[in-house]
Amino acid sequence: MIMESRFRSMSERPKKRKNVCPHCGRKLWLKDFYHYSNGTRSSWCKECQKQNKRDWYNKTRKVPDGIRIDPVTGRKIEHRGLARRIFWDRRMLDDLKRMYATTKNEDLVDIIGVSLRTLIRKARELGLEKDAEWQHNNVMRHQKMASFEARRLGYPGHFKKGEHICQEKEFKPGHIESEETKSKRVASLKKWFIKHPFAAKERGKKMSETKRSKYADKTGTETSLP
Numbered sequence: 001m002i003m004e005s006r007f008r009s010m011s012e013r014p015k016k017r018k019n020v021c022p023h024c025g026r027k028l029w030l031k032d033f034y035h036y037s038n039g040t041r042s043s044w045c046k047e048c049q050k051q052n053k054r055d056w057y058n059k060t061r062k063v064p065d066g067i068r069i070d071p072v073t074g075r076k077i078e079h080r081g082l083a084r085r086i087f088w089d090r091r092m093l094d095d096l097k098r099m100y101a102t103t104k105n106e107d108l109v110d111i112i113g114v115s116l117r118t119l120i121r122k123a124r125e126l127g128l129e130k131d132a133e134w135q136h137n138n139v140m141r142h143q144k145m146a147s148f149e150a151r152r153l154g155y156p157g158h159f160k161k162g163e164h165i166c167q168e169k170e171f172k173p174g175h176i177e178s179e180e181t182k183s184k185r186v187a188s189l190k191k192w193f194i195k196h197p198f199a200a201k202e203r204g205k206k207m208s209e210t211k212r213s214k215y216a217d218k219t220g221t222e223t224s225l226p
């Protein structure tokens with residue numbers, strides 16, 4: 001004979017809504033216990049679990065609090081909890097002030113021996129800034145490198161012959177620019193010139209060079225004609 005169970009299925013069984021923590025002895029709601037992925041809950045409550053973890057960490061921590069010399073870098077450091085603080089001495093500050101304007105941060109990090117974030121924070125605190133001309137030259141060098149690389153790869157992002165995005169909006173010879181678009185274009189150009197003074201100077205140089213070469217070609221062909 002089959003024994004008839006009191007409940008037909010698990011879902012009909014009344015759910016337990018509170019649980020007693022064996023560590024602190026409080027009767028708490030089930031949400032105060034950690035939920036495990038296998039469907040069970042922690043026997044200790046969340047607060048007791050957290051406190052236990054903290055105590056264990058403090059007991060087994062390898063680095064106690066205090067100021068001492070770091071054996072790797074030979075510099076004075078302070079440990080406080082999980083935080084590790086460095087002290088800026090005069091030599092480091094002098095190096096930073098001297099080299100910050102014309103050195104890449106990635107290189108300065110190795111020279112001074114601090115993290116990138118710390119370096120940037122200190123530089124801002126001291127009001128240091130990168131040299132604008134040096135920065136512009138860096139950008140130009142990177143652009144040149146990028147163009148060499150693109151040439152090596154055969155200009156993968158460029159338009160091929162006969163390729164169009166929107167033929168209606170394309171420039172057609174004989175088109176006259178309206179006043180509105182002209183004023184917009186001039187305004188955006190002015191903005192760009194103010195934002196990039198060094199690039200603007202270079203652009204102007206290039207434009208005058210092409211003009212000169214065009215003029216020379218014209219005069220050359222004219223003079224060669226019989």
Ligand SMILES: [Zn+2]
Nearest residue numbers: 021024045048
């Ligand atoms: Zn508890």
